[in-house]
Amino acid sequence: MKKVLTGDGSYTLFSEEYKEVYHSISGAEEEAVKKYVEPTGVFELAKKGFINVLDVCFGIGYNSAAVIDAALKSNPDCKIIIVGLEKDEKLLDVMKELSPSFESYKMIRDIRDCVYKNPNVDIKIVFGDARDTIKNIEEGFDICLFDPFSPKTQPEMWTETFFKDIASKMKVGGVLSTYSCATHVRINLVRAGFDPKDGPSIGRRAPSTIAIKI
Numbered sequence: 001m002k003k004v005l006t007g008d009g010s011y012t013l014f015s016e017e018y019k020e021v022y023h024s025i026s027g028a029e030e031e032a033v034k035k036y037v038e039p040t041g042v043f044e045l046a047k048k049g050f051i052n053v054l055d056v057c058f059g060i061g062y063n064s065a066a067v068i069d070a071a072l073k074s075n076p077d078c079k080i081i082i083v084g085l086e087k088d089e090k091l092l093d094v095m096k097e098l099s100p101s102f103e104s105y106k107m108i109r110d111i112r113d114c115v116y117k118n119p120n121v122d123i124k125i126v127f128g129d130a131r132d133t134i135k136n137i138e139e140g141f142d143i144c145l146f147d148p149f150s151p152k153t154q155p156e157m158w159t160e161t162f163f164k165d166i167a168s169k170m171k172v173g174g175v176l177s178t179y180s181c182a183t184h185v186r187i188n189l190v191r192a193g194f195d196p197k198d199g200p201s202i203g204r205r206a207p208s209t210i211a212i213k214i
C-alpha cells in the first residue's frame with residue numbers, strides 16, 4: 001500500500017483498487033479534525049460522559065483517533081465506544097506502521113483480533129462489506145463518521161438504502177458527517193431520514209455535509 005505525504009505533514013494511503021487517496025491531500029489529520037470531529041460536536045458530547053461512534057469505512061482509523069483525542073481532552077473520564085466497519089483486513093498491519101500525531105493512535109495500533117479495550121475506550125472493527133455488516137450491529141449511535149471513497153468512484157456506498165440502514169442504527173438527533181456535498185448524496189440522506197446541511201469548508205474547497213438524524 002503506497003503512503004502519500006499530505007499538506008499538514010501527515011501520511012495517508014493511496015488505494016490501487018479505487019485509484020484514490022484515503023484522505024484529503026491538503027492534510028489527512030486536518031481533515032479528520034475539521035470534517036469529522038469539530039462539526040459532530042464531540043467536545044460537547046464528551047462532557048455528558050459517553051459517546052457511541054459508528055465509523056463507516058474505518059480505513060487506517062484517523063477519524064476515530066481524532067474523535068478519541070477530542071473526547072478525552074474534553075472529559076478524561078468520558079467512555080467512548082467505537083464500532084468500525086471496514087472491508088480490508090490488511091489495514092490492521094498497515095496501521096501498525098503509521099505514526100500520526102493523534103495521541104490515541106497507539107490504541108488503534110494496539111487493536112488485536114479486531115478489538116481494543118481500556119477503561120475508557122472500546123474499539124471494535126467489523127470486517128466485511130459495510131452494507132451487509134451494518135445489519136448486524138447494535139443500535140444507538142450518537143455519531144456516524146461516513147468516509148467511503150468518492151460518490152463517483154463508489155456510488156454503491158452513497159445510496160438511500162445504505163443511509164437508511166445507517167439511520168436505523170443512530171439515535172434521533174445523532175449526527176452523520178461526511179466530506180461530500182454532492183446534491184444526489186444529500187437527496188439520498190433526506191430520503192433516508194436525515195436533515196443535511198453544509199459542514200465546514202477547508203481552504204477554498206466545497207463544504208462537507210453534516211446530517212442530523214430526524
Ligand SMILES: C[S@@+](CC[C@H](N)C(=O)[O-])C[C@H]1O[C@@H](n2cnc3c(N)ncnc32)[C@H](O)[C@@H]1O
Binds near residue numbers: 023032061
Ligand atoms: C477513504 S478510506 C477511509 C479512511 C478512514 N476513514 C480513515 O480515517 O483512515 C475508505 C475506506 O473504505 C473501505 N471500503 C471501501 N468499500 C467498503 C465497503 N463496501 N465496506 C467496508 N469498507 C469499505 C476501504 O477499504 C477504505 O479503507
